[in-house]
């Protein structure tokens with residue numbers, strides 16, 4: 335289950351594709367900017383470090399193109415960011431260290447990146463030869479102005495895991511994690527189990543009722559024949575954001591729950607009200 339490198343090795347990926355058709359260059363550019371802005375919002379929400387760079391129109395052609403790149407040492411692309419003129423671009427070759435726009439050679443940063451999205455303003459490159467016309471004023475055929483936009487959906491998943499994870503733990507962005515919380519009840523037959531009979535399920539219901547975003551977003555790991563330790567390791571490999579362990583402290587008048595926030599190192603003992611506050615304040619749902 336070790337995720338490193340394996341996921342990015344796949345050459346096949348699911349892509350979200352979109353094409354736009356406008357009646358003139360200006361409105362095509364407006365559409366292009368609108369789509370780019372919504373891509374920006376998607377990547378901002380993922381909370382990944384990304385750069386949007388001027389792309390190479392390359393084989394696809396057109397007049398303008400942008401790439402969305404996650405910053406990652408294992409990335410195959412080389413991204414140059416110029417601090418003199420704020421220009422960013424995907425370099426043809428990694429040993430280039432000169433800003434193509436202003437010529438700056440020292441105040442530049444070259445990093446590896448993983449391409450996760452690409453937008454093209456195509457102009458009439460395809461619509462003209464394919465005669466994609468509309469009838470304009472006086473019923474004269476006019477050529478359509480096109481844009482093309484892609485997000486590598488499965489590549490985004492793989493790249494997030496690749497960038498955020500460690501050798502033993504999968505880490506997802508909060509908005510992509512399959513489940514935010516896992517609750518680990520004590521092993522069957524243990525003394526902790528005797529004193530916490532209904533606790534795991536009650537906590538599950540309490541969290542769901544208190545935080546709407548946790549509805550259908552919690553797993554109760556009731557493989558009670560396995561030790562807590564074993565299920566804890568599985569939880570880290572699955573990538574839940576929060577691992578809540580039920581133990582002897584979770585019984586009695588003032589029950590406390592062991593909260594392991596996988597983005598932090600300390601484990602916390604919290605009441606169920608404090609648990610809800612903590613999750614609300616620290617999670618991007």
Ligand SMILES: [Zn+2]
Nearest residue numbers: 416419433436
């Ligand atoms: Zn520059």
